[in-house]
Amino acid sequence: VREQTNVNMADVARQAGVSTATVSRALRDMPGVSIATRDRIRRIADDLSYVVSPEASGLASGSTGRVAAVVPSIDIWYFATMLAGIESVLRRADLDLLVYHVENAAERERFFDRLPARRKVDAVVVIAMPLPEQEAERLDLMGVQVVVAGGQLRDYPHVRIDDIEVAHQVVEHFTHLGHTRIAMIRTSDPAGSTWAGDLARTHGFRMAMDQAGLELDDDLIVTVPYAVDGGADAMDQLLSMAKPPTAVFAYSDEVAAGALRSLRRANLAVPEQMSICGVDNHPIADLLDLTTVHQPVEAQGAAAGQILVDIIEGRTPQQQQLVFPTHLVVRATTGPPPPDADR
Amino acid sequence: VREQTNVNMADVARQAGVSTATVSRALRDMPGVSIATRDRIRRIADDLSYVVSPEASGLASGSTGRVAAVVPSIDIWYFATMLAGIESVLRRADLDLLVYHVENAAERERFFDRLPARRKVDAVVVIAMPLPEQEAERLDLMGVQVVVAGGQLRDYPHVRIDDIEVAHQVVEHFTHLGHTRIAMIRTSDPAGSTWAGDLARTHGFRMAMDQAGLELDDDLIVTVPYAVDGGADAMDQLLSMAKPPTAVFAYSDEVAAGALRSLRRANLAVPEQMSICGVDNHPIADLLDLTTVHQPVEAQGAAAGQILVDIIEGRTPQQQQLVFPTHLVVRATTGPPPPDADR
Numbered sequence: 230v231r232e233q234t235n236v237n238m239a240d241v242a243r244q245a246g247v248s249t250a251t252v253s254r255a256l257r258d259m260p261g262v263s264i265a266t267r268d269r270i271r272r273i274a275d276d277l278s279y280v281v282s283p284e285a286s287g288l289a290s291g292s293t294g295r296v297a298a299v300v301p302s303i304d305i306w307y308f309a310t311m312l313a314g315i316e317s318v319l320r321r322a323d324l325d326l327l328v329y330h331v332e333n334a335a336e337r338e339r340f341f342d343r344l345p346a347r348r349k350v351d352a353v354v355v356i357a358m359p360l361p362e363q364e365a366e367r368l369d370l371m372g373v374q375v376v377v378a379g380g381q382l383r384d385y386p387h388v389r390i391d392d393i394e395v396a397h398q399v400v401e402h403f404t405h406l407g408h409t410r411i412a413m414i415r416t417s418d419p420a421g422s423t424w425a426g427d428l429a430r431t432h433g434f435r436m437a438m439d440q441a442g443l444e445l446d447d448d449l450i451v452t453v454p455y456a457v458d459g460g461a462d463a464m465d466q467l468l469s470m471a472k473p474p475t476a477v478f479a480y481s482d483e484v485a486a487g488a489l490r491s492l493r494r495a496n497l498a499v500p501e502q503m504s505i506c507g508v509d510n511h512p513i514a515d516l517l518d519l520t521t522v523h524q525p526v527e528a529q530g531a532a533a534g535q536i537l538v539d540i541i542e543g544r545t546p547q548q549q550q551l552v553f554p555t556h557l558v559v560r561a562t563t564g565p566p567p568p569d570a571d572r
Numbered sequence: 573v574r575e576q577t578n579v580n581m582a583d584v585a586r587q588a589g590v591s592t593a594t595v596s597r598a599l600r601d602m603p604g605v606s607i608a609t610r611d612r613i614r615r616i617a618d619d620l621s622y623v624v625s626p627e628a629s630g631l632a633s634g635s636t637g638r639v640a641a642v643v644p645s646i647d648i649w650y651f652a653t654m655l656a657g658i659e660s661v662l663r664r665a666d667l668d669l670l671v672y673h674v675e676n677a678a679e680r681e682r683f684f685d686r687l688p689a690r691r692k693v694d695a696v697v698v699i700a701m702p703l704p705e706q707e708a709e710r711l712d713l714m715g716v717q718v719v720v721a722g723g724q725l726r727d728y729p730h731v732r733i734d735d736i737e738v739a740h741q742v743v744e745h746f747t748h749l750g751h752t753r754i755a756m757i758r759t760s761d762p763a764g765s766t767w768a769g770d771l772a773r774t775h776g777f778r779m780a781m782d783q784a785g786l787e788l789d790d791d792l793i794v795t796v797p798y799a800v801d802g803g804a805d806a807m808d809q810l811l812s813m814a815k816p817p818t819a820v821f822a823y824s825d826e827v828a829a830g831a832l833r834s835l836r837r838a839n840l841a842v843p844e845q846m847s848i849c850g851v852d853n854h855p856i857a858d859l860l861d862l863t864t865v866h867q868p869v870e871a872q873g874a875a876a877g878q879i880l881v882d883i884i885e886g887r888t889p890q891q892q893q894l895v896f897p898t899h900l901v902v903r904a905t906t907g908p909p910p911p912d913a914d915r
Contacts, residue, residue: 295670303659304870309652316646316673325692327638328671330659349668457855486859512800513856516829527647 238370245270249369250383261384261549295325296537297350299340301358303330305455306511307481307526311356311378314530315537322538331358334418338364351541354378354533355385357426359418374540378533379526380425386540386549388532390524392426396433396478398522398557399506403476404441407565408504411438411445412474414463414484416455427480430508434478449474453484460487468495475503475566482507482514482521489517489562500564510558518561525553581713588613592712593726604727604892639880640670640693642683644701649854650824650869654699654721657873658880665881674701677761681707694884697721697876698728700769702761717883721876722869723768729883729892731875733867735769739776739821741865741900742849746819747784750908751847754781754788755817757806757827759798770823773851777821792817796827803830811838818846818909825850825857825864832860832905843907853901861904868896 242249247270255262255270262270296319300308316326327350331337341364353368357379365383368375377387396413403411413434415427431450438445451466453459460479467473468491479485485507489499497503507514510523532551539546585592590613598605598613605613639662643651659669670693674680684707696711700722708726711718720730739756746754756777758770774793781788794809796802803822810816811834822828828850832842840846850857853866875894882889 303656304649304653306647306649306652309649310647312671313646313673316671320673325670325672327668328655328659329668330656330663457859483855490859512826513859516800516833516856516860 239366241270241274245273248383249366250385253369253372254384259545293349293351294323294541295327295350296541297327297329297353298356299329299331299337299353299358300356301331303328305483307379307509308356310526311530311533314527314532315354315378315534316530317527318531318534318538322542324538324541334359334361337361341365341368352376352537354537355380355382357424359424374537376533376536376540378530382425386536386546388529388536388551388553390529390553390555392429393433393436395508395522395524395555396430397437398555399478399508400434400437400441402506402520402557402559402563403478403504404443406476406504406563408474408476409443409566410449410472410474411443411476411478412449412451412467413478414460414467414480414488415450415452416459416480416484417452418455430480455480455484457483457487457490460484461491462487464488464491465495468492468497473503476563477503477505479505479507482509482511482517482519485519485521485562486513486517489519499562502567504563504566506557506563508555514558514560520560520563521558522555523558524555529553582709584613584617588616591726592709593728596712596715597727602888604729636692636694637666638668638670638693639884640672640696641699642672642674642680642696642701643699644674646671646673648826650722650852651699653869654873654876657870657875658697658721658877659873660870661874661877661881665885667881667884677702677704680704684708684711695719695880697880698723698725700767702767717880719876719879719883721872725768729879729889731872731879731894731896733872733896733898735772736776736779738851738865738867738898739773740780741898742821742851743777743780743784745849745863745900745902745906746821746847747786749819749847749906751817751819752786752909753792753815753817754786754819754821755792755794755810756821757803757810757823757831758793758795759802759823759827760795761798773823798823798827800826800830800833803827804834805830807831807834808838811835811840816846819906820846820848822848822850825852825854825860825862828862828864828905829856829860832862842905845910847906847909849900849906851898857901857903863903863906864901865898866901867898872896 238249238252242252251262252270255267256274298312298315302308319326329340331340338361341361352374354376360382375385377385380389381387415431418424435445451463453463477488479488485505488505492499492503499505507519507521510521514521536546581592581595585595594605595613598610599617641655641658645651662669672683674683681704684704695717697719703725718728720728723732724730743754758774761767778788794806796806820831822831828848831848835842835846850862850864853864857864879889
């Protein structure tokens with residue numbers, strides 16, 4: 230066995246013209262790299278006398294038996310349910326789950342900066358949140374495997390829904406009911422990071438409106454912080470427009486719940502005067518009789534957990550890019566637009 | 573330093589006529605043991621040549637830097653919020669949180685059976701769930717410190733609310749409104765374990781009814797599995813009575829939410845025909861305009877986290893038995909009984 234040299238993975242990546250993630254994957258025989266590329270990377274690594282360090286290649290040994298889950302919030306239903314799904318699979322494989330709540334961009338950076346060096350875990354599952362590029366590279370270099378649940382980052386194995394399709398399902402439902410003036414409540418990160426789910430749903434909304442031949446004023450897309458109160462504020466804002474929408478696509482059921490509260494306080498009848506549709510099929514959707522797009526959250530967590538178990542136990546995961554289907558659940562908050570809605 | 577002998581903590585406990593928990597506490601200079609008892613236990617330990625093993629006494633060294641949280645569910649708001657509170661404090665102290673979901677009595681037993689021997693953690697926080705007596709003894713013997721959040725077990729340090737007071741706050745609210753026929757929806761564990769919170773709220777309910785001089789038929793206390801659907805079933809059961817109650821105390825807001833759904837489906841006006849009050853001040857309580865008893869869940873988690881940090885860092889926690897106050901939040905689901913409610 231050769232000793233580790235001063236050459237690092239970034240040198241190999243630079244010479245091969247690929248990312249460090251691809252180098253890491255090629256040298257560890259992970260899928261997602263073509264045979265030609267893999268062989269080329271290996272030749273370059275050989276030429277440079279680069280050897281994957283035992284630490285970096287030691288994934289299969291499951292040296293710590295622990296997985297870190299990184300979440301932007303523990304007590305929001307979506308993240309808690311994702312954690313429950315991941316934990317259920319890890320537990321059966323006798324792996325332990327460490328939970329890290331990183332609240333903002335600075336904490337996120339610090340977390341990803343410190344985690345790899347301490348070798349606390351074999352793998353990290355990032356739940357539906359951004360991962361700074363520089364920190365992703367560092368994880369690659371240290372051989373900490375990254376799996377993404379509820380989103381997509383770089384070429385990491387991931388489990389998610391199709392957020393563009395989600396937006397299409399909502400817009401199609403509204404247009405079939407006869408709505409033409411449709412708004413969207415999207416959500417923002419206080420630190421200004423972009424979140425894949427929000428970007429994709431907003432993009433999908435624009436696409437679907439365009440495909441339906443409907444005009445989309447910029448002020449019909451309202452951006453608020455993720456929270457019930459954010460949804461309430463956004464609806465207040467939409468109601469104050471000279472010509473309010475007749476239907477609203479809310480980023481999530483929690484955001485929709487806040488919007489419903491504003492409608493109730495404004496004494497507007499739902500769906501007679503305003504239709505609203507959320508996303509998730511959160512338990513409150515049933516309680517509020519809210520029309521929504523169902524996504525299987527716990528199942529996504531369990532699938533991400535299975536990928537983690539496979540990787541840690543040295544197997545190639547059967548599937549590395551899982552996209553779970555979503556479907557509309559029609560309840561009592563959507564209906565045809567009011568008869569006077571036409572200009 | 574003397575070597576560990578064959579004498580174990582149970583021998584010391586037996587001879588001293590105290591629990592192993594008390595022995596453990598006395599030998600580690602933890603509070604909660606009188607000076608006289610501590611000195612007596614130490615003499616007995618000396619006589620028996622018992623020495624706390626380095627493992628068992630190594631808490632202050634923070635040997636693993638990890639805490640295990642054991643929860644009956646990750647994705648129920650109460651537990652997720654408690655975890656968030658605990659994690660926030662551990663994170664600041666640079667301690668890691670392992671999360672274990674144990675679903676039933678068998679898993680609970682297996683978990684507590686296996687955890688100590690593996691020395692994975694310095695401490696365990698048990699969140700509002702039963703802990704088998706035998707396993708508690710084992711944790712004591714291995715020197716794994718136990719802290720309880722949202723409940724009370726043996727003489728462990730704990731953080732909780734006063735569940736008896738909660739029941740009094742609800743019953744007083746109902747009686748002030750004029751209700752005399754008051755029901756309670758309590759919750760059960762499928763495995764038949766007793767949960768401290770449920771027992772105390774039920775006991776408090778009986779006490780408060782008695783103090784108010786009100787009759788309490790046995791069929792006015794309905795027991796259902798903890799879930800929204802459980803609440804719905806319980807309300808259906810209460811509505812089918814020859815003489816239904818006019819006010820219902822639900823174990824939690826989630827249970828109350830299910831009960832509200834049943835009332836809506838039965839076309840009964842709330843609160844005109846039926847009053848309902850939950851417990852928690854869960855975010856859905858605001859959305860459903862539900863009257864409830866507020867309890868500070870995240871703060872309880874944070875306080876439990878602080879006790880854990882103090883213990884692991886070798887300090888005596890400032891407070892070991894914290895009882896957080898609760899208060900009634902009156903919203904739209906409680907009002908006077910219907911005029912025809914008198915017999």
